[in-house]
Amino acid sequence: MADLLSNLPNPNMPLAEKLRPVRLSDVVGQDHLAGPQGILARLLEAKKMPSLILWGPPGTGKTTLARIIAAETGQEFVQLSAVFSGVAELRKVFDQAQGRPGTVVFIDEIHRFNKGQQDALLGPIESGLIKLIGATTENPSFALNSALLSRARVLTLNLLEEAAAEVLLKRVEEVEGKVLPLTPQARTALIQMAAGDGRNLLNLTETIIESDHDLTAVELGEQLQRRAALYDKDQDFHYNLISAFIKSMRGSDPDAALYWFQRMLQAGEPPLYLARRLVRFASEDIGLADPQALMHALAAHQAYERLGSPEGELAIANAVVYCATAPKSNAVYMAFKSSAKLAQATSEKSPPKHILNAPTKFMEQEGYGKGYLYDHEHEDAYSGQKFFPDDMTEANLYQPVERGFEREIHKRLEYWHKLRLKRRQSE
Numbered sequence: 001m002a003d004l005l006s007n008l009p010n011p012n013m014p015l016a017e018k019l020r021p022v023r024l025s026d027v028v029g030q031d032h033l034a035g036p037q038g039i040l041a042r043l044l045e046a047k048k049m050p051s052l053i054l055w056g057p058p059g060t061g062k063t064t065l066a067r068i069i070a071a072e073t074g075q076e077f078v079q080l081s082a083v084f085s086g087v088a089e090l091r092k093v094f095d096q097a098q099g100r101p102g103t104v105v106f107i108d109e110i111h112r113f114n115k116g117q118q119d120a121l122l123g124p125i126e127s128g129l130i131k132l133i134g135a136t137t138e139n140p141s142f143a144l145n146s147a148l149l150s151r152a153r154v155l156t157l158n159l160l161e162e163a164a165a166e167v168l169l170k171r172v173e174e175v176e177g178k179v180l181p182l183t184p185q186a187r188t189a190l191i192q193m194a195a196g197d198g199r200n201l202l203n204l205t206e207t208i209i210e211s212d213h214d215l216t217a218v219e220l221g222e223q224l225q226r227r228a229a230l231y232d233k234d235q236d237f238h239y240n241l242i243s244a245f246i247k248s249m250r251g252s253d254p255d256a257a258l259y260w261f262q263r264m265l266q267a268g269e270p271p272l273y274l275a276r277r278l279v280r281f282a283s284e285d286i287g288l289a290d291p292q293a294l295m296h297a298l299a300a301h302q303a304y305e306r307l308g309s310p311e312g313e314l315a316i317a318n319a320v321v322y323c324a325t326a327p328k329s330n331a332v333y334m335a336f337k338s339s340a341k342l343a344q345a346t347s348e349k350s351p352p353k354h355i356l357n358a359p360t361k362f363m364e365q366e367g368y369g370k371g372y373l374y375d376h377e378h379e380d381a382y383s384g385q386k387f388f389p390d391d392m393t394e395a396n397l398y399q400p401v402e403r404g405f406e407r408e409i410h411k412r413l414e415y416w417h418k419l420r421l422k423r424r425q426s427e
Contacts, residue, residue, distance in 0.1 A: 015202040015209075019171055024068050027061055028198065029164030030157055039155060040065065044072050051125050051132040053110070053140050053149070056157025058308065059197030062135035065157075066106040069133065075102035082112035087120045094124050103130045110134030111143030118148045125151045138306050159196025159270075166191065168198055172205055181211040182220065189217040192268035193224065195309070241267070242277065250285050254324035261320050271313055275301040278319050289329035289404030296322045327404030335398035342395055349389035384420035 021027050024041060027034035034040055043049050049069060054062040063079075070077035078093050085107070097103040105121075107113070124130045132152060136143055140154050160168070169187065173179055182190060190208075194201035208215060208223055215223065241264050248256035264274060279301060282293040300319035304312030358368035373383035388394045400406035400413065 015172060015175075015206045016199045018175055019168070019202060020064055020067075021061075022068065022071065024065075024072065027064065027068070028167050029160040030061055030065075033155055033157065034065070040069070044069070047073075049073055049131065051130075051152040053134045053136065053144065053152045053154045054157060055136050055138075055140050055154055057137060057159050057196065057305075059194075059199035059201075060157040060159060061198065062157060063106065063108065066104065066133040066135065070104035070106075073102065073104070073131075075104045075131065076100050077104050077106065079106045079108070082107055082109045082117075087117055090117070090120050094129060097124070097129050104133055105130045106133045106135070108135045109137075111136040111138040111140075115145055118145050122147055122151065137308070139302075159272075160194075160198050160201070161196070162188075162191050165194060165196075165198070165201055168201055169205065172202065172209070176209060178209075180205065180209065181214050182208070183214050183216050185217045186215050186220045189220055189268060192270075195268075195270050238269075241269075245274075246277065246281060246285075249281055249320065249324040250328065252324055252328065254321045257320050257324040258317060261317065265313060271304055271309060271316055272301070275304055275316050275319075278316065278323060281323055284333045285328055285330055286323060286326045287329045287332040287406070288409060289327040289331075289401065289406045291405060293323055293326045327406075329401045329403055329406050331398060331400050331406060338395075338397045342397070346389070346392060349392055352386060352388070352390045354385070355387060380415075380419065382416055382419055384416070384423040 024034045024038075024044065025036075030038070032038055052069075054065060056062060066079075067077055076097075078096075080089060080093070093103070093105055097105075110118075121130075121132055125132050134144075134152065140149060169180060169191070180187065190204060191201065194204060204224060208220065211223075241260060245257060245260035245264065248260055261274065265271065275297070278297040279294065282297040286293040296319045300315045303315035306312070307315070353367045354369065354371040356363075356368045358364040358366075363369075373385045375381050375383045378384075386394065398413075400410040402410060
């Protein structure tokens with residue numbers, strides 16, 4: 001454990017700094033990067049460390065990884081913040097790097113650099129004067145220009161799962177030489193309150209570590225001035241609340257949906273879990289009755305990823321209200337399930353030859369593509385030909401409802417059905 005900790009004597013050092021790893025193998029929760037078979041471990045072993053963009057939520061170890069990489073490669077470590085630094089500061093760093101064997105320039109919140117500031121990094125990276133490590137909580141595809149992205153490798157960091165958070169708490173106990181004053185339920189609640197943010201978890205732990213008795217989940221919430229999680233993800237209460245949330249939206253009750261949304265937020269439910277459920281709901285319960293619902297749900301998910309709490313929660317609330325008040329249809333969902341059963345039962349059947357391509361003379365002689373009707377050459381770009389296997393009855397799997405946009409889809413299908421009958425009767 002001695003190697004794990006920064007060797008600084010300050011007794012007032014925050015826990016987050018005390019437990020900052022100094023070796024790659026001690027990084028928690030990012031095994032896909034820092035584990036024995038992780039990308040960074042392989043790059044360090046091969047001594048081919050490129051410039052990097054570390055993309056992930058707050059408190060997942062971006063700064064720590066940058067420091068470790070600099071130390072492991074024996075390079076000078078220079079840290080800048082894109083909030084306070086500009087081209088002038090970059091030029092000073094570049095000038096200082098001229099006389100060094102290697103310099104890692106770590107830029108926190110690099111997405112805040114404008115195009116000109118990002119462009120200023122290109123030459124020094126290209127010449128090998130510096131290795132850039134940028135940290136961002138925003139999608140690099142949108143936040144950074146293509147020239148910079150082409151010169152750096154993007155690595156994604158994940159929120160800490162509960163098992164990784166538990167490892168951090170055990171390290172706290174080892175460093176502090178005491179067991180955390182928490183009941184098992186409060187310990188779970190503390191992890192859920194941190195919502196995958198390792199720094200936040202350690203800061204919260206520091207607040208309660210000197211308690212003179214084991215705190216319950218309720219006492220923990222009172223001391224931290226947060227609602228403690230009232231349920232564990234393995235307990236029925238979690239599933240009861242998510243069921244109430246979904247059914248309220250399905251029942252087109254935005255007030256109840258918002259109520260259950262807040263109940264789960266205050267109980268410690270990760271907002272991104274709720275955002276994912278919204279995406280599923282938009283696909284399953286709204287479908288094509290309102291095609292915009294899925295776009296709203298996805299936008300809310302992305303907004304939370306960019307903003308975090310509490311700002312991002314409002315974006316999810318907008319999507320909750322939109323989905324609750326949207327026209328409902330599970331027609332695509334039911335058609336999806338029916339088509340899966342039909343496909344499984346008829347998996348041996350081949351497509352009709354007239355809709356197959358004939359790239360060779362032999363296939364053309366065998367009748368591939370013969371009789372195919374090019375829909376764009378027919379009235380309303382509709383030929384009415386058959387696309388199911390020859391020896392199979394055409395199935396009516398998708399049956400749109402008379403609500404929302406599906407009402408228009410229903411009209412189209414009815415019109416095409418009449419055209420199909422008319423043309424087949426004339427054949």
